[in-house]
Amino acid sequence: MGDTFVVVGGDAAGMSAASKAKREDPDLDVVVFEKGEYVSYAACGMPYYVKGEIESIDDLVQITPEQFREERNIDLRTHHEVVDVDADAMEVTVEPGPDAAAEETFTQAYDDLLIATGASAIEPPFPGIELDGVFTIHALDEADAINDYLAQTGAETAAIVGGGYVGIEMAEALDGRGLDVALFEMLPHVLQPFGESVATAMEDHLVDQGVDLHLDTAVEGFSGHYEGGVKAVDLEDGEQVPADVVIVGVGVAPNSDLADDAGIEVGETGAVATDDYGRTSVEHVWSAGDCAEATHVVTGDPDHVPLALTANRAGRAIGESVATGELQETGGMAGTAIVKGFDLGASRTGIVDEERAAEAGFDPVAVEIQTASRADYYPGATELTVKLVADGESGRVLGGSLVGREGVKRIDTIASALHAGMTVDELERLDLAYAPPFSPTWDPVLTAAKVLGGKLE
Amino acid sequence: MGDTFVVVGGDAAGMSAASKAKREDPDLDVVVFEKGEYVSYAACGMPYYVKGEIESIDDLVQITPEQFREERNIDLRTHHEVVDVDADAMEVTVEPGPDAAAEETFTQAYDDLLIATGASAIEPPFPGIELDGVFTIHALDEADAINDYLAQTGAETAAIVGGGYVGIEMAEALDGRGLDVALFEMLPHVLQPFGESVATAMEDHLVDQGVDLHLDTAVEGFSGHYEGGVKAVDLEDGEQVPADVVIVGVGVAPNSDLADDAGIEVGETGAVATDDYGRTSVEHVWSAGDCAEATHVVTGDPDHVPLALTANRAGRAIGESVATGELQETGGMAGTAIVKGFDLGASRTGIVDEERAAEAGFDPVAVEIQTASRADYYPGATELTVKLVADGESGRVLGGSLVGREGVKRIDTIASALHAGMTVDELERLDLAYAPPFSPTWDPVLTAAKVLGGKLE
Numbered sequence: 001m002g003d004t005f006v007v008v009g010g011d012a013a014g015m016s017a018a019s020k021a022k023r024e025d026p027d028l029d030v031v032v033f034e035k036g037e038y039v040s041y042a043a044c045g046m047p048y049y050v051k052g053e054i055e056s057i058d059d060l061v062q063i064t065p066e067q068f069r070e071e072r073n074i075d076l077r078t079h080h081e082v083v084d085v086d087a088d089a090m091e092v093t094v095e096p097g098p099d100a101a102a103e104e105t106f107t108q109a110y111d112d113l114l115i116a117t118g119a120s121a122i123e124p125p126f127p128g129i130e131l132d133g134v135f136t137i138h139a140l141d142e143a144d145a146i147n148d149y150l151a152q153t154g155a156e157t158a159a160i161v162g163g164g165y166v167g168i169e170m171a172e173a174l175d176g177r178g179l180d181v182a183l184f185e186m187l188p189h190v191l192q193p194f195g196e197s198v199a200t201a202m203e204d205h206l207v208d209q210g211v212d213l214h215l216d217t218a219v220e221g222f223s224g225h226y227e228g229g230v231k232a233v234d235l236e237d238g239e240q241v242p243a244d245v246v247i248v249g250v251g252v253a254p255n256s257d258l259a260d261d262a263g264i265e266v267g268e269t270g271a272v273a274t275d276d277y278g279r280t281s282v283e284h285v286w287s288a289g290d291c292a293e294a295t296h297v298v299t300g301d302p303d304h305v306p307l308a309l310t311a312n313r314a315g316r317a318i319g320e321s322v323a324t325g326e327l328q329e330t331g332g333m334a335g336t337a338i339v340k341g342f343d344l345g346a347s348r349t350g351i352v353d354e355e356r357a358a359e360a361g362f363d364p365v366a367v368e369i370q371t372a373s374r375a376d377y378y379p380g381a382t383e384l385t386v387k388l389v390a391d392g393e394s395g396r397v398l399g400g401s402l403v404g405r406e407g408v409k410r411i412d413t414i415a416s417a418l419h420a421g422m423t424v425d426e427l428e429r430l431d432l433a434y435a436p437p438f439s440p441t442w443d444p445v446l447t448a449a450k451v452l453g454g455k456l457e
Numbered sequence: 458m459g460d461t462f463v464v465v466g467g468d469a470a471g472m473s474a475a476s477k478a479k480r481e482d483p484d485l486d487v488v489v490f491e492k493g494e495y496v497s498y499a500a501c502g503m504p505y506y507v508k509g510e511i512e513s514i515d516d517l518v519q520i521t522p523e524q525f526r527e528e529r530n531i532d533l534r535t536h537h538e539v540v541d542v543d544a545d546a547m548e549v550t551v552e553p554g555p556d557a558a559a560e561e562t563f564t565q566a567y568d569d570l571l572i573a574t575g576a577s578a579i580e581p582p583f584p585g586i587e588l589d590g591v592f593t594i595h596a597l598d599e600a601d602a603i604n605d606y607l608a609q610t611g612a613e614t615a616a617i618v619g620g621g622y623v624g625i626e627m628a629e630a631l632d633g634r635g636l637d638v639a640l641f642e643m644l645p646h647v648l649q650p651f652g653e654s655v656a657t658a659m660e661d662h663l664v665d666q667g668v669d670l671h672l673d674t675a676v677e678g679f680s681g682h683y684e685g686g687v688k689a690v691d692l693e694d695g696e697q698v699p700a701d702v703v704i705v706g707v708g709v710a711p712n713s714d715l716a717d718d719a720g721i722e723v724g725e726t727g728a729v730a731t732d733d734y735g736r737t738s739v740e741h742v743w744s745a746g747d748c749a750e751a752t753h754v755v756t757g758d759p760d761h762v763p764l765a766l767t768a769n770r771a772g773r774a775i776g777e778s779v780a781t782g783e784l785q786e787t788g789g790m791a792g793t794a795i796v797k798g799f800d801l802g803a804s805r806t807g808i809v810d811e812e813r814a815a816e817a818g819f820d821p822v823a824v825e826i827q828t829a830s831r832a833d834y835y836p837g838a839t840e841l842t843v844k845l846v847a848d849g850e851s852g853r854v855l856g857g858s859l860v861g862r863e864g865v866k867r868i869d870t871i872a873s874a875l876h877a878g879m880t881v882d883e884l885e886r887l888d889l890a891y892a893p894p895f896s897p898t899w900d901p902v903l904t905a906a907k908v909l910g911g912k913l914e
Contacts, residue, residue: 012898045834045893059834165892297888308898309891331886338890347890377502377516409896412889413869419887420877429788430876431754432869433795433804434766435622436502439866441469441765 002027005322006092006110008082008258010034011041012308013289013315014116015063018074020319026073028323031108033080033094036141039065044308046143047166051173057144077102085113085262087282112284112322115259115272116315119252119290119306124161126248128222133230134246137166146245155179155244159233161219163190166249168202168341171211174247175342182212182241184219184233186250193337195352197368197387198403205344214241222246252306254291267293269304278318278330286322288314288330297332297418298350298398299360305335334399336415338408347411350399350418351389357399363392367452371444373407375436382406386448388414388424395423395456400448413445424453459484462779463549463567465539465715467491468498469765470746470772471573472520475531477776483530485780488565490537490551493598496522501765503600504623508630514601534559542570542719544739569741569779572716572729573772576709576747576763581618583705585679590687591703594623603702612636612701616690618676620647623706625659625798628668631704632799639669639698641676641690643707650794652809654825654844655860662801671698679703709763711748724750726761735775735787743779745771745787754789754875755807755855756817762792791856793872795865804868807856807875808846814856820849824909828901830864832893839863843905845871845881852880852913857905870902881910 005021007014010032018030032039038061045060054060068074079097083105086092091109096102121138123129129136133153135146149155158174160167163185175181183190183206189199190206190213206213220234222243232240254271265281267273272287274280276295280287290306294314314330321328338347351357357364366389374381384404390397400414417427428449434441442450462478464471467489475487489496495518502517511517525531536557541550548566553559578595580586586593590610592603606612615631617624620642628638640647640663646656647663647670663670677691679700689697711728722738724730729744731737733752737744747763751771771787778785795804808814814821823846831838841861847854857871874884885906891898899907 042832042834042893042898044891044898045832048835048893053836054834307891309888309900309903312898313886329886332888334888336888336890338892338895340892340894345895349888349890375499375502377499377511378505379510407866409864409890410866410869412867412887412900412902413873415888415890416870416873416877419883420873420879422877426876429770429786430869431766431789431791431793431806431872433793433806433866433872434501434764435795435797436499436505437797438795438802441499441501441769443766443869445869446766 002029003111004029004031004109005112005114006108007032007114007116008092009116009118009289010039010076010078011116011118011289012311014114015040015068016312016315017114017116017288017319017322018068019072020316021323022072022074024320024323029075031075032077033082034076034078035081035097037078037099039068039076039078047169047173049143050146050170051176082258085258085285087262087264087285090284110284112286114318115280115285115287115291116289117255117258117291119254121249122251122253124248124250126219126221128224128230129248131222131224131230132228133244134222134248136248137170149245150177153229153244157242157244158182159184159241159243159246161233161246161248162250164249164251165191165337165339167247168206168339170247170249171206172342175209175211179245180212182214182233182243184214184217186218188216190215191339191346193335193352194346194348195387195401197385198346198348198401201385201403202341202344202346205342209342252290254304254306256291259287259291267302269293269302271304273302276329277321277327278314286318288318294330295332297334303335305333307333307337332419334415334418336411338411343405344403345406345408346401346403347408348399348401349411349415350397352387352399352401354389357389362398364389364398365392365452365455367448367455369444369448369451371447372440373404373444374438375440378436384444386444388448388452390424390452390456392456395425397422397424397427402444407444410443410445424449424456428453459486460568461486461488461566462569462571463565464489464571464573465549466573466575466746467496467533467535468573468575468746469768471571472497472525473769473772474571474573474745474776475525476529477773478780479529479531481777481780486532488532489534490539491533491535492538492554494535494556496525496533496535504626504630506600507603507627508633539715542715542742544719544721544742547741567741569743571775572737572742572744572748573746574712574715574748576711578706579708579710581705581707583676583678585681585687586705588679588681588687589685590701591679591705593705594627595709606702607634610686610701614699614701615639616641616698616700616703618690618703618705619707621706621708622648622794622796624704625663625796627704627706628663629799632666632668636702637669639671639700641671641674643675645673647672648796648803650792650809651803651805652844652858654842655803655805655858658842658860659798659801659803662799666799709747711761711763713748716744716748724759726750726759728761730759733786734778734784735771743775745775751787752789754791760792762790764790764794789876791872791875793868795868800862801860802863802865803858803860804865805856805858806868806872807854809844809856809858811846814846819855821855822847822849822909822912824905824912826901826905826908828904829897830861830901831895832897835893841901843901845905845909847881847909847913849913852882854879854881854884859901864901867900867902881906881913885910
């Protein structure tokens with residue numbers, strides 16, 4: 001009999017690991033326990049389903065449970081929650097949910113275990129958060145619940161709590177559905193990890209699009225109708241802002257309790273600590289995805305930035321390591337992110353904020369430039385703002401951001417420079433593609449590097 | 458009195474060098490001789506002017522001669538041709554044209570000389586090439602001449618000779634003006650430097666757009682009306698294809714005669730040989746732009762790929778070196794290029810062709826993948842084809858290409874990998890930006906690297 005690889009959690013990291021392991025070693029028994037109903041779904045597509053741009057929620061399911069079971073030969077058990085890990089006995093305790101075929105709690109032995117329990121949306125202890133019509137965005141299930149609620153109540157006003165990317169995408173989605181949208185952000189700016197230049201551009205754009213934007217505004221709770229549905233957002237200063245539906249998107253926290261309870265080391269970020277190969281502090285236990293830390297390519301330190309690509313990649317590397325016995329690096333991450341809000345795109349990578357760069361021990365020097373997204377004479381050219389941050393001493397690129405109506409995917413060039421450890425000078429010398437419909441002669445990233453290079457001299 | 462920096466040629470390389478030198482050292486006398494009327498114009502924008510998407514040709518002039526003279530304090534002399542370089546005497550002989558203020562041939566001494574004479578469109582010795590209505594694309598002047606001819610003759614059919622990027626852009630332009638367009642390419646494919654996968658996609662697209670495409674077809678010459686205007690393209694097999702206007706775009710050749718006559722070394726490519734700083738074989742003589750070689754970052758060999766960014770960058774570096782006395786590297790080039798033909802984009806960098814890679818001493822392994830330009834469920838996602846070539850022995854990335862309706866600017870990620878000397882494995886681990894409106898979770902470049910990595914193992 002082959003070895004058994006047990007995976008806890010059937011999302012990006014878990015299913016990537018399971019699939020890769022089975023492909024590399026078909027004799028390996030691969031068992032995946034997933035608490036919920038969906039596996040391998042594109043949660044990132046949810047706002048566009050709510051907006052109505054994606055017809056069926058099935059389009060967001062990348063691979064069905066049946067395909068995993070039948071085509072990939074993975075023993076996938078949905079509606080099964082792993083409630084305990086016994087690392088000494090090398091087994092997990094599993095509780096089947098009401099919808100599962102099995103009924104009794106059981107144990108499952110493993111030779112290798114992957115903890116890929118993901119992250120959960122933070123539910124702030126707001127009075128009224130339990131009201132009908134208040135949704136905390138996390139799983140795909142929420143999308144249908146939101147759509148049903150909108151259809152049943154004919155909601156006309158929406159409040160979004162939290163100006164992160166989920167909040168902004170949901171503002172676009174609900175505006176697209178014809179609702180009047182208010183957005184509340186506790187901090188002075190939206191999109192905090194993107195830095196101030198991106199934030200202010202996005203804020204202006206949200207206001208232009210008719211979003212009722214409340215920055216620096218703490219939400220106290222929610223008030224309801226006597227029927228139980230939400231009717232308003234209560235602010236600290238006593239003001240009440242009417243809202244027929246509320247979306248709470250104030251961030252996520254890693255689901256690291258299962259690991260913590262089993263004596264597995266959890267890092268300062270609150271996520272499971274791992275080495276370069278995704279191994280935890282306990283032998284034969286691996287961790288990846290939104291519940292785990294990853295190494296930041298700029299600082300070299302463990303960090304927690306829950307993003308789909310990092311999860312996929314780490315899962316895949318671990319699946320290969322488990323199946324082949326040859327350790328694969330999970331790869332560093334640069335915290336590269338991109339978001340669309342209405343007609344504006346924003347992206348970031350590495351360290352965008354001078355203060356954070358100084359905290360990490362660098363001597364930050366930054367520039368921010370405005371340039372055209374295409375040749376300035378070419379139809380459709382729009383303004384693009386690029387921020388670039390470098391270490392004054394070594395000249396090394398630390399991070400950057402872009403914001404504009406098109407062309408923000410060129411953040412990938414800066415991300416590539418971070419991975420390669422390039423200096424500003426090296427970045428400036430990259431031979432990037434130019435033709436009038438695509439770029440100015442000097443790509444905006446090169447122009448930023450050119451200007452920053454001048455400041456570093 | 459300060460030193461004198463003489464620049465021959467007032468386009469990208471020349472004007473970048475002149476401007477940078479003057480900025481770095483305002484006491485330096487900077488004299489630029491330009492044979493023609495325009496300086497610092499965006500020749501790349503010409504097809505879009507002919508198409509009618511750009512209203513005025515003045516939009517293509519980035520900086521006017523007056524601005525160079527008055528704002529930048531550069532002694533710019535248009536309509537002045539440098540006909541001889543005497544490197545021993547450190548002087549050039551200059552012939553003013555009929556439009557110049559000066560009238561007599563004179564000499565100008567230099568302390569440093571930059572030869573930035575550019576490249577000229579190749580004029581094949583076709584019988585009939587002198588006919589009215591046959592245009593060989595090179596300078597901005599042609600655009601007005603073409604527009605005038607179209608207006609005067611009411612031309613209805615156009616023939617393009619040459620399927621390079623200029624040919625394809627002019628096919629789009631003339632089709633946009635309502636002409637029936639036929640395109641003739643001598644080789645089996647258009648866009649030869651982009652490789653076969655890009656070429657066939659572009660060919661299908663051209664045909665879809667109604668272009669009458671003739672591959673593998675040698676043009677013999679042109680026939681004219683008795684009034685002197687062109688009326689047809691004559692093919693090798695005797696066929697005559699009617700054409701009221703003809704655009705010849707079969708490539709460019711470096712203008713290296715001036716350097717060659719002065720005893721300056723010209724490389725195998727026919728362009729002026731330079732070192733990493735743009736210095737020629739003769740002291741105090743520099744060269745940059747379309748007349749000069751540059752170092753290819755993949756092969757490390759001198760190569761001639763006349764592109765605007767390389768010219769700008771090298772000019773700027775030389776200007777700084779001359780003004781400060783501190784040598785600046787001109788930077789390598791990867792032959793990165795991008796082109797739009799109707800609704801299709803194509804891009805390439807490095808070595809795209811396995812045969813050429815083998816010739817350069819590599820052991821090429823390549824993959825070609827099809828993937829979506831955005832998350833596959835997101836509106837507007839279209840198919841993107843990525844080709845990636847690596848060296849089988851070292852795993853090093855050698856080059857790649859993309860073709861699709863959007864997203865081909867991500868060639869920059871591969872170009873960055875080439876500059877950094879990344880392996881396929883390193884490329885695969887880049888943390889690139891993902892959100893459904895911009896990319897699949899695995900960016901198409903990463904997917905190509907993942908598949909190529911599997912082949913290399």
